[in-house]
Amino acid sequence: MTDGERVSIVLIEDDDGHATLVERNLRRSGISNGFVRFSDGQQALDYFFGPSTEETGVAPGVPSREDLANFVVLLDLRMPRVDGFEVLRRLKADPVTASVPVIVLTTTDDPREIERCYELGCNVYITKPVEYDAFIEAVRRLGFFLQVVKLPPGHRLARP
Amino acid sequence: MRAKHIQRKHPKNVPTRARYAMKLFAKGLLLIAIPSAIELALLGVVFDTQEAAARAARSAQNSKQILWQASSVVDPLLREAARVRTGIALEDPSFIDRHAVWTEFADRIALLSRMVADNPAQLARVDHMRAAAYAWRAQAGDVADALRAGRSIAWTRVAGDAIPPEIETVRSDLAEFIDEETRLDALRTASLSMTRAHQQYALIFAVVGSMLIWGVTAVVFARNVGVRLAALRDNAQRLADGVKLAPALSGDDEIAALDAVLHQTSARLDRAVREQAALKLQLEARAADLGGANENLRQETQDTEMFIYSVSHDLRSPLVNLQGFSKELQISCDDLQVQIDSAGLPADEHRGMAELLDGEMKESLQFLRQAVARAAAIIDALLRISRAGRVEFRWQRVNMGRVVERVLAAARALPDHARIDVGNLPPAWGDPSALEQIFGSLIDNAVRHLDPARPGRIEIGALDGEGTDASGAQGVDAHARTYYVRDNGVGIPAAYLPKLFHAFQRLHGGDSGAQGVGLALARRIAERHGGRMWVESAQGAGSTFFVTLPGQPLRLLSALSTA
Numbered sequence: 001m002t003d004g005e006r007v008s009i010v011l012i013e014d015d016d017g018h019a020t021l022v023e024r025n026l027r028r029s030g031i032s033n034g035f036v037r038f039s040d041g042q043q044a045l046d047y048f049f050g051p052s053t054e055e056t057g058v059a060p061g062v063p064s065r066e067d068l069a070n071f072v073v074l075l076d077l078r079m080p081r082v083d084g085f086e087v088l089r090r091l092k093a094d095p096v097t098a099s100v101p102v103i104v105l106t107t108t109d110d111p112r113e114i115e116r117c118y119e120l121g122c123n124v125y126i127t128k129p130v131e132y133d134a135f136i137e138a139v140r141r142l143g144f145f146l147q148v149v150k151l152p153p154g155h156r157l158a159r160p
Numbered sequence: 161m162r163a164k165h166i167q168r169k170h171p172k173n174v175p176t177r178a179r180y181a182m183k184l185f186a187k188g189l190l191l192i193a194i195p196s197a198i199e200l201a202l203l204g205v206v207f208d209t210q211e212a213a214a215r216a217a218r219s220a221q222n223s224k225q226i227l228w229q230a231s232s233v234v235d236p237l238l239r240e241a242a243r244v245r246t247g248i249a250l251e252d253p254s255f256i257d258r259h260a261v262w263t264e265f266a267d268r269i270a271l272l273s274r275m276v277a278d279n280p281a282q283l284a285r286v287d288h289m290r291a292a293a294y295a296w297r298a299q300a301g302d303v304a305d306a307l308r309a310g311r312s313i314a315w316t317r318v319a320g321d322a323i324p325p326e327i328e329t330v331r332s333d334l335a336e337f338i339d340e341e342t343r344l345d346a347l348r349t350a351s352l353s354m355t356r357a358h359q360q361y362a363l364i365f366a367v368v369g370s371m372l373i374w375g376v377t378a379v380v381f382a383r384n385v386g387v388r389l390a391a392l393r394d395n396a397q398r399l400a401d402g403v404k405l406a407p408a409l410s411g412d413d414e415i416a417a418l419d420a421v422l423h424q425t426s427a428r429l430d431r432a433v434r435e436q437a438a439l440k441l442q443l444e445a446r447a448a449d450l451g452g453a454n455e456n457l458r459q460e461t462q463d464t465e466m467f468i469y470s471v472s473h474d475l476r477s478p479l480v481n482l483q484g485f486s487k488e489l490q491i492s493c494d495d496l497q498v499q500i501d502s503a504g505l506p507a508d509e510h511r512g513m514a515e516l517l518d519g520e521m522k523e524s525l526q527f528l529r530q531a532v533a534r535a536a537a538i539i540d541a542l543l544r545i546s547r548a549g550r551v552e553f554r555w556q557r558v559n560m561g562r563v564v565e566r567v568l569a570a571a572r573a574l575p576d577h578a579r580i581d582v583g584n585l586p587p588a589w590g591d592p593s594a595l596e597q598i599f600g601s602l603i604d605n606a607v608r609h610l611d612p613a614r615p616g617r618i619e620i621g622a623l624d625g626e627g628t629d630a631s632g633a634q635g636v637d638a639h640a641r642t643y644y645v646r647d648n649g650v651g652i653p654a655a656y657l658p659k660l661f662h663a664f665q666r667l668h669g670g671d672s673g674a675q676g677v678g679l680a681l682a683r684r685i686a687e688r689h690g691g692r693m694w695v696e697s698a699q700g701a702g703s704t705f706f707v708t709l710p711g712q713p714l715r716l717l718s719a720l721s722t723a
Contacts, residue, residue, distance in 0.1 A: 017481035024488065078477075107476040128480045129536075 008034035009139075012044045012087060013076040013105070018128065022074065022105070025132040031140055041082025045090060048097055072139055075122070077106040077113065085120065092121035101142045105130065183413035184385075191381055195373045202366035209359035216352035223345030226275045230338050233268045234331060236261050237293060241327050244300050247307065256304040262297060269293070282340060289333045296326035388415045395422045399429070465546045472542035479539060482532045490525055493517060541677040545684070553591035553688070555713060560585035560643065563592060564620055567599045571607065578610055583621030586641050588709040590689045595709070598685050598693075599645070601678035602705050606647035609703070619646040623706075639712045640691060648702035652695065660695060682707075 009026060013019040019037055026035070038044040073091065077084035084104065091097045103124045104117050114125050124138060240261050247255030269290050276282035388409050395405050405426045409419040500513050564582055574580070580603075588595065603618070610616035623642040652660065661683045683693040686707050697703035 015477060015481070017485065018477070021481070021484035021488065107480060108473060128476070129483050 008071050009036070009074060010044070010047075010071055011035065011037045011074045012041065012079070012084070013037065013074070014039050014079040015076070018076070022130075025130075026136065026139075029132075029136045031136055040079045041084065041087045044087050045082060048091065049094070071100045072142060073100055073102045074105050075102055077104060077108065077117070085116065088117065088120045088122055103139065103142070184415065187384065187413060191377055195377045198373050199370060202369050206359070206362050206366050209355065209362040213352070213355040213359045216348065216355040220345065220348040220352045222275065223341060223348050226272065226341050227338060227345060229268065229272050229275060230334060230341060233265070233272055233289075234327075234334050236265045236268070237296075237327050237330060240265075240300070241296075241324060244303060244324075248303060251307055253304040253307040256300050256307070265293065276341075279340075279344070282337060285333050285337045285340075289330045289337070292326040292329040292333070296324055296330075299324065299326070384411075385415065388419075392419050392422070395419060399426050402429075468542055468546035472539045472546065475535075475539045479532070479536050483536060486525065486529045486532050490529065493521060493525060545677045545681050551594070553594055555589065555591065558588050558590055558592050558595055560588055560595070560622075560641075563596050564599055564603075567596055567603055570600070571603055574607060575610060575612065575616060578607070578616035578618070580618045580620065583619070585620070585622050585643060586711065588641055588643075588711060589713050590709055594685045594689070598682040598707060601682040602645040602707070605678060605705070606645050606649065606703075609649040609651075610647060611649045611700075611702075614648070617648050620644070621646075639710060640708050641711050642706055642708045644704050644706045646702065646704040651699040651701050652697040652703055653699045654697075657695065657697065661693070 009031075011019055011022055013022070019039075023035060023037070036047070038047065075084045075087060084106065088102060088104070091100060091102060098121070101123045102121070103126060104122045105126050105128060106113075107128045109127045117125050123142065126135060126138075240256075240258065243255040243258065247253055269286060273283065273286045273290070276286060388411070391406060391409055392415055398405050399422055405423055408423055409416050497514075497517050500510065500517070503510075505513070561582070561584075564585060568580060568582075599620075603620070606618045607616075610618075621644055623644065661679050686693040686709065690710050691708040693705065693707045695703055695705050
C-alpha cells in the first residue's frame with residue numbers, strides 16, 4: 001500500500017472484545033500503520049484537546065495528533081464517563097478536528113440515534129456486527145478521498 | 161265572601177275528584193247566583209214599590225170619584241122634593257110619580273154603595289141615606305096616592321114648604337159622608353206621594369246596590385279565581401322554563417289541584433334531572449375507569465415491548481463478540497492448519513494434529529458458529545417484533561401491485577416447477593414498507609411450505625366486494641380490501657391454527673429463517689393498519705392467508721397506529 005492509502009486509526013471503544021476484533025481485522029487488511037485505542041470518551045478528549053503529546057509523552061507507535069491529516073476515527077456511542085455523542089460533538093465543533101472523518105460504529109440501530117449522529121456531523125454510521133470487507137473498503141476510501149480532494153480553505157473539512 | 165267561607169269549612173284533603181269539580185263549579189255558581197239573587201231582590205223591591213204607588217194612585221183616584229159621585233147623588237132627591245112640593249101645591253100627582261128619578265137615584269146610590277164597600281162606616285151612612293130616601297119615597301108615594309085619591313093633604317102642605325126631614329137626613333148624612341171621604345182622600349193622597357218617594361228611593365238603592373254587588377263580585381272573582389289562575393299560569397310557565405316554582409296555592413278547588421299537579425311534576429322533573437346527573441357522573445366514572453384500564457393496558461404493552469427491546473438490544477454487544485471471535489477462532493484454526501501443513505512435521509504428529517484440527521475442533525467450531533448465528537437471529541427477531549409497535553407509519557396510497565413485485569424480486573428462489581400468479585390488487589392505504597413486510601412474510605411462508613411432491617402454485621390476489629371470513633364474523637367494511645396469498649403446499653394441521661400467529665411458535669423445525677416471528681409481525685402490522693389477518697388451511701391441500709387492509713384513510717386509524 002502506498003502512503004497515500006494508509007491511514008491512522010483512532011478507535012474509541014470501551015468493550016475490549018469489540019476493540020480487539022476491529023483491530024485484528026484492520027491489521028489483517030493492512031490498512032493502517034498506526035492504531036490508537038481509547039477505552040472511553042474522556043481519554044479520547046484528552047488526546048485530542050488535552051496538552052500536547054510532547055508533554056504527556058504518548059507511547060511510541062501512536063501517531064501524534066499533529067498529524068491529523070491521515071486520521072480516521074472509529075467511535076462507539078455507548079461508553080462510560082464521556083459517551084460517543086459528546087466526543088463527536090466536540091470533535092466536530094472544534095475547527096482543528098472538524099475535518100477528521102468519523103465513523104460511528106455501534107450496536108444500536110435506533111433511527112433517532114442515527115439521525116442524531118448525522119446531525120452532529122458524523123460521516124458514516126455503521127451498526128455492529130460489522131461486515132469487515134465492506135467496512136475496510138469504506139475506511140480506505142474515506143481516508144483516501146479526504147486526502148486527495150482539495151477543499152476550499154475555511155471549509156470545515158479542509159485541512160488547517 | 162261566602163265562597164271562601166264555605167272553602168274553609170271543608171277539610172283540605174278531600175279524596176274524591178267529584179268534590180273538587182263541585183268546588184269550582186259551586187264557586188262559579190255562587191258568584192253568579194248570589195249577585196243574581198240580590199238583583200232579583202232589588203228588582204222585587206222596586207216592583208213592590210211600584211205596585212204600592214199604583215195602588216195608592218188608584219185609591220186616591222177612587223176617593224175623588226166617590227166624592228164626585230156623592231155630590232151628585234142628592235140632586236135627584238132635591239129635584240124630586242121640588243116636584244113633590246109643586247105637586248102638592250098644584251095637587252097634581254103626576255109630578256110625584258117619576259120612576260126614572262128613583263131608578264137613577266137607585267143606580268147612583270148603588271154605585272156609591274159599591275164604591276165605599278170597603279169602608280163599613282161609610283157604607284152604613286150610605287145605607288142610612290138610602291133608607292131615608294126610600295122612606296121619603298114612600299112618603300111621596302103616599303102623597304101621590306093621597307092626591308090621586310083627592311084627600312086632603314093639609315098636613316103635607318106644611319111639611320111641603322121646607323125640605324122634608326128625610327131629605328135633610330140624607331143631606332146631613334151626605335155631608336158627613338163627604339167629610340169623611342174628603343178626609344180619606346187627603347190621607348190617600350199623602351200616602352200616594354209617600355209611596356212615590358219610596359219608589360224613587362228603591363230605584364236609587366237598586367242601582368247603587370247593583371253596582372256594588374257587581375263590584376264586589378268582580379273583586380271576589382279576581383281574588384279567588386283570577387289571581388290564582390294567574391299564579392297557576394305563572395307556575396306552568398316556570399315549570400316549562402325549568403325554574404323553581406312559587407309556593408303552592410291554597411284552597412282545594414281545581415285550581416289548587418292543578419297547582420298541586422304542577423308542583424308534583426316539578427318535583428319529579430327535579431328528581432329526574434338529579435338522577436340523570438348522577439347517572440352521567442356514573443357514566444363518566446365508568447368511562448374514566450375504562451379509559452384508565454385502557455391506558456394501563458397500553459402502558460403495560462408498551463413497557464413489555466420496551467423491556468424486550470432493551471434486553472435484546474443489550475444482548476447485541478456480547479453477540480458481536482460471540483460472532484466476531486467465533487470467526488476469529490475459525491481464522492486462527494485455518495492459519496494453524498496452514499502452519500501445520502507447511503511445518504514439515506513427522507507424519508504421525510502431523511496426522512494427530514490434523515485429526516485434532518479437522519475433527520473435534522472443527523466440529524466444535526461449527527456447532528459454536530451455528531449456535532451463535534441462531535442466537536443472533538433470535539435476538540434480531542426479538543428486536544424487530546418489539547419495535548413493531550413503535551415504528552411510525554407513513555400513511556399513503558400504496559400500489560399493492562408494486563409492493564408485491566418488490567417482495568417477489570427480493571424473495572428466495574423458487575423450487576422447480578413452482579409458479580407465482582399475481583392477480584389484480586387494488587390499492588390500499590398504509591405504510592409501503594410495512595405492507596411490504598406483511599407480504600414478504602406471507603410469500604416467504606408460502607414458498608417455504610410448498611409440497612415437494614407436486615408443482616407448487618402460489619396465488620396472490622384480492623377478494624371482490626364484501627368478504628366474510630371463515631368464522632363468519634362481521635362483514636368487511638366497504639372501504640377495506642381483502643387480499644390473499646394462497647398456496648397448494650403442505651397445509652397446516654387444525655391443532656396448530658390457533659397458535660399460528662403467536663411469536664416463536666414454529667411449526668416446522670429446521671431452517672431458522674423467519675425464527676417464527678414473521679406471521680406474528682405480519683399480523684401486528686395488519687392490525688396497526690386497522691385491518692385483520694387470518695388463515696384457512698387444509699392439511700395436505702394448502703393454505704390461504706387473508707389480510708384486510710383499509711382502502712381509504714379513516715380517522716380511527718391514526719389513533720390505532722399510535723397504540
